[in-house]
Amino acid sequence: YVKTLSCVSSLLEGKKGGFSNFLHKLVSDHQIFQQLTVEFFLELPIANGNHQTSHSCCSVVMFTRVKPSDIHYLKVISKGSFGTVVLARHRQSGSMYAVKVLQEQVILRKKEQRHVMVERSVLLKGLQHPFLVGLHFSFQTSHTLFFELDYINGGELATFYSAEMASALGYLHSLNIVYRDLKSENSPLDSGGHVVLTDFVLCKEGMSVGGTMQTFCGTPEYLAPEVLLGYTCCGAVDWWGLGSVLYEMLHGLPPFYSRSKAEMFENILHAPLQLHRSVSQSAWTLLQNLLERDCTKRLGGEYDLAELQGHTFFLSINWDDLLARKVPPPFIPNLSGPCDMRYFDPEFTLLPAPASLGLSDMLGDVANGAFPGFSYMSPAEVRVTEP
Numbered sequence: 001y002v003k004t005l006s007c008v009s010s011l012l013e014g015k016k017g018g019f020s021n022f023l024h025k026l027v028s029d030h031q032i033f034q035q036l037t038v039e040f041f042l043e044l045p046i047a048n049g050n051h052q053t054s055h056s057c058c059s060v061v062m063f064t065r066v067k068p069s070d071i072h073y074l075k076v077i078s079k080g081s082f083g084t085v086v087l088a089r090h091r092q093s094g095s096m097y098a099v100k101v102l103q104e105q106v107i108l109r110k111k112e113q114r115h116v117m118v119e120r121s122v123l124l125k126g127l128q129h130p131f132l133v134g135l136h137f138s139f140q141t142s143h144t145l146f147f148e149l150d151y152i153n154g155g156e157l158a159t160f161y162s163a164e165m166a167s168a169l170g171y172l173h174s175l176n177i178v179y180r181d182l183k184s185e186n187s188p189l190d191s192g193g194h195v196v197l198t199d200f201v202l203c204k205e206g207m208s209v210g211g212t213m214q215t216f217c218g219t220p221e222y223l224a225p226e227v228l229l230g231y232t233c234c235g236a237v238d239w240w241g242l243g244s245v246l247y248e249m250l251h252g253l254p255p256f257y258s259r260s261k262a263e264m265f266e267n268i269l270h271a272p273l274q275l276h277r278s279v280s281q282s283a284w285t286l287l288q289n290l291l292e293r294d295c296t297k298r299l300g301g302e303y304d305l306a307e308l309q310g311h312t313f314f315l316s317i318n319w320d321d322l323l324a325r326k327v328p329p330p331f332i333p334n335l336s337g338p339c340d341m342r343y344f345d346p347e348f349t350l351l352p353a354p355a356s357l358g359l360s361d362m363l364g365d366v367a368n369g370a371f372p373g374f375s376y377m378s379p380a381e382v383r384v385t386e387p
Contacts, residue, residue, distance in 0.1 A: 067139065072089045072090075073086045073354050075341060084354075087153075088148075095136075096339075097149060108370060113370050118200070119199075131167055132196065135376065136380070145374060150196070152189070153335060153343065158189065158333075161194070164195040164322065165187060173305065178203065178235055180237060180241075182197075221256075222254060225293045233298070239290050246290070250287075251276055285311075286312075
């Protein structure tokens with residue numbers, strides 16, 4: 001607390017642009033921000049230049065803790081092995097979110113606590129990339145965990161943006177994060193038609209390009225050969241995933257698909273890559289290079305994203321414009337508004353929306369301490385009311 005007070009005092013003494021600038025600097029530092037309470041700010045004197053003022057430039061600063069009753073749940077978007085994703089509206093602000101609801105007992109039974117906290121950790125990196133989903137809040141009750149995320153309602157990948165996906169993967173790799181679960185379901189389009197990577201539960205942190213790891217995880221159809229063999233060349237596994245998704249968009253199925261999982265794994269390890277004759281020469285060479293079984297020779301294995309950016313398949317891409325979202329998408333979802341869910345699978349959207357989630361639970365840390373420090377509020381969600 002003393003360290004926090006010292007940091008806040010330093011910020012106050014050096015501020016030149018008023019309270020809003022101070023607040024922006026403060027909430028940008030998560031370590032400081034997460035230690036502060038409402039009472040701390042209500043008692044904090046606000047400096048104005050070199051003079052102490054008796055009144056604040058803002059009437060109220062709200063650092064409210066999100067709870068289940070703050071959320072109105074509208075529609076089920078999808079379901080997974082750990083929980084459900086629900087379209088929801090924040091009752092106070094009216095903002096729309098995709099709320100990922102995870103059942104604690106299921107996670108504990110499957111011993112997946114570490115993966116859940118890794119996903120939270122990756123989201124908390126403050127990922128400033130246009131093709132990655134953003135976290136607004138996380139909170140928990142005695143039985144349930146909640147991620148309140150950007151609502152991406154363009155549906156699953158209809159027109160494949162391999163360049164945007166590559167850009168997002170390259171950004172994660174620059175933070176020493178390996179994604180490990182690239183597939184069409186995790187690459188929906190936003191309302192403007194841009195790809196957004198979601199679901200960071202299988203991410204691996206602290207992995208530099210060229211390093212190795214020994215974890216078997218991922219979706220069977222998209223597993224790289226080295227994963228099946230018991231080792232992974234870190235970032236190279238994501239470039240295999242990109243090749244698999246690109247192949248699926250061009251051919252309709254992942255490259256080595258079989259209804260028999262054992263046969264599919266055998267195909268991934270040994271079967272020749274079959275490419276349709278209609279595939280362009282540049283796409284053919286890109287797929288060959290991304291789906292190279294030797295991960296040390298795979299495109300992107302040494303210099304990561306830079307190797308892909310230099311490939312002839314991407315000659316038409318201006319990567320700076322792409323990152324700035326200036327490249328117009330070839331397909332823009334035809335949506336009437338945030339509640340238009342025509343691009344989601346009816347298998348989920350026709351399910352009854354939950355009237356409430358976790359309202360009967362006591363809000364707070366899980367009793368057994370399996371998910372310490374899970375709750376979070378994005379600095380962007382801090383609301384300041386002006387007089």
